[in-house]
Amino acid sequence: NAGVTQTPKFQVLKTGQSMTLQCAQDMNHNSMYWYRQDPGMGLRLIYYSASEGTTDKGEVPNGYNVSRLNKREFSLRLESAAPSQTSVYFCASSGGLAPSQPQHFGDGTRLSIL
Amino acid sequence: AQSVTQLGSHVSVSEGALVLLRCNYSSSVPPYLFWYVQYPNQGLQLLLKYTSAATLVKGINGFEAEFKKSETSFHLTKPSAHMSDAAEYFCAVSRDPNYGGSQGNLIFGKGTKLSVKP
Numbered sequence: 589n590a591g592v593t594q595t596p597k598f599q600v601l602k603t604g605q606s607m608t609l610q611c612a613q614d615m616n617h618n619s620m621y622w623y624r625q626d627p628g629m630g631l632r633l634i635y636y637s638a639s640e641g642t643t644d645k646g647e648v649p650n651g652y653n654v655s656r657l658n659k660r661e662f663s664l665r666l667e668s669a670a671p672s673q674t675s676v677y678f679c680a681s682s683g684g685l686a687p688s689q690p691q692h693f694g695d696g697t698r699l700s701i702l
Numbered sequence: 703a704q705s706v707t708q709l710g711s712h713v714s715v716s717e718g719a720l721v722l723l724r725c726n727y728s729s730s731v732p733p734y735l736f737w738y739v740q741y742p743n744q745g746l747q748l749l750l751k752y753t754s755a756a757t758l759v760k761g762i763n764g765f766e767a768e769f770k771k772s773e774t775s776f777h778l779t780k781p782s783a784h785m786s787d788a789a790e791y792f793c794a795v796s797r798d799p800n801y802g803g804s805q806g807n808l809i810f811g812k813g814t815k816l817s818v819k820p
Contacts, residue, residue: 592745619807628711628812629812630792630810630811630812630813631746631792631810678745678746680745680746682807684807685807686807687733687734687796687797687807688734688751688753688796689807690736690748690751691746691748691807691808692748693738693745693746693747694745695743695744695745696743696744696745
């Protein structure tokens with residue numbers, strides 16, 4: 589029962605470096621999401637993909653890009669990392685965007701940018 | 703605009719005491735509501751969800767929540783706290799597709815950290 593798998597679990601980057609966070613789900617879900625979690629801020633949506641082949645901006649998309657590689661995989665890329673992007677990043681998936689659909693989360697990637 | 707407000711960023715209870723975590727929402731349409739739990743260094747796990755079938759919803763680990771339309775509330779309770787309940791809890795409401803702006807299907811509150819004292 590893997591569910592949603594994120595790699596890596598931890599990463600330290602220097603300012604200006606690039607990196608891709610990987611996410612894969614094995615629940616045959618249509619929709620996938622990337623969030624960042626910062627203390628006192630809750631979860632903020634970065635990007636989401638309603639279905640394979642589509643991606644859309646969320647609440648805080650600046651500085652990030654995403655790729656929905658196939659139905660299972662949804663990656664998040666930081667092209668030029670900045671200290672403000674130090675955060676915990678969560679990937680999630682759901683059956684679809686219908687209001688009744690709960691989201692299922694991975695265990696997160698803890699990213700520090702020096 | 704839709705929103706979720708969780709009253710109290712930190713709640714502390716004694717082991718065996720009642721747990722009450724408050725959530726109020728705003729929504730122009732009948733909402734779907736969710737409670738998630740996050741244990742340290744883990745992702746969010748679904749505790750329970752309200753989908754209009756019954757106003758009292760039972761979830762995992764002995765938690766339940768009651769939907770009160772007149773109060774626009776969906777508070778989470780557990781009769782007797784256990785040390786293992788120490789975690790952060792998030793309330794979320796489904797997003798009304800008729801609103802503009804960012805999508806995704808859920809709006810999350812900022813979370814409430816529950817501490818359980820021995």
